[in-house]
Amino acid sequence: MRFFASLLTLILSLATYPLSAQEAARPKAPSKDEAPASRPAPKPVTLDDLFDRLAKAGSEREAEGIANLIERRFSRSGSDTADLLLSRATEAFTEKDYPLAIELLDRVLALQPNWAEAWYRRATVFYQIDDPVGAMADLHRALKIEPRHFNAWTGLGHIFMASDDKASALEAYRRVLKINPQETSVQTIVTRLLPNVDGQDL
Template identity: 40%
Template sequence: MKALHKFLNRIVAAVLSLLLTCAVVGAQDSAKLDDLFARLQKAGAEEAGRIESEIWIEWSKSGSPAMDLLLQRGRDAMAVGDNLAAVEHFTALIDQAPDFAEAWNARATAYYNLGDYGPSISDIAHTLTLNPRHFGALSGLGAILEETGKPERALEVYKAALAIHPNLEGVLDAVERLETTAEGQEL
């Protein structure tokens, strides 16, 4: 009986050690992202592009090589235009890692590419619930709103994305285009 207690104590100690390590790594990752977002606010266009790439790298880390592989397979499928296969990969990823925001965002993009705006918006909502600073998800939502004839709401969402990433490529042009259209309607 004593041997069993010692064994269980060692397991508990090992699990606690692992959890504390994960918490420290998670805090470091969060601190790294906080730093990247702070730098993004002050960056010029060229530097912002480099910082954005670093943010996407951080967002793409699931913490599991198997989950990272599913993410990559889905992205590879999208890259060759096989969005149905991409949805399958991302769905498998979400089933295994439902708290991984980038899985939801990637599937939202695949659904968008398929023209399935309802599921895309649903996945964007999951993404933003898990990661409120996800400027990519906001940008995608803005595009869907614009394409479905809701320019005022699209403009609001695009501006929210720019509040996070002031140099977000494509979104600056969208805001200018929508503001110019709105001004023309007011005349």
């Protein structure tokens, strides 16, 4: 009898045990309204990251893909108006309407004077209309803003080659290869130039 009396006392005490304490003793099931713990957002890829990957690329194909990503970044100024004008200048250049391309690029540079890509694009137009002095000046402006602009270094190398300044051309092409070692067309030019420069102190 004492056993059953003790058991009854235990049952009654459990029945009156605080509900919150009973819930705390049980594992809590996740609520349907509770969102699962979110993973931290991936770190955005910076231009520095892309250049680091370009320098370490293991093949020409890999390097080409990374270079394309860099060129896309170069082509964005942060201004919708400037980006639109650059797009129209590119269309004019494609259609060989060089005066219009220069006019549009002048307007772009008035809006975004620190945009290396715009200086590079205008240099390309100047080169097409046989103005190497204007082209070289714009390429230097582009490289002052973005020293890793491999297309600007390539353009500079071509202008030096056209003026028969092979030592300066070699230096420009070497700068390209320092940024993008997998650029085979530039590697070929450098290989051909080396015997002509004869190991001059550049």
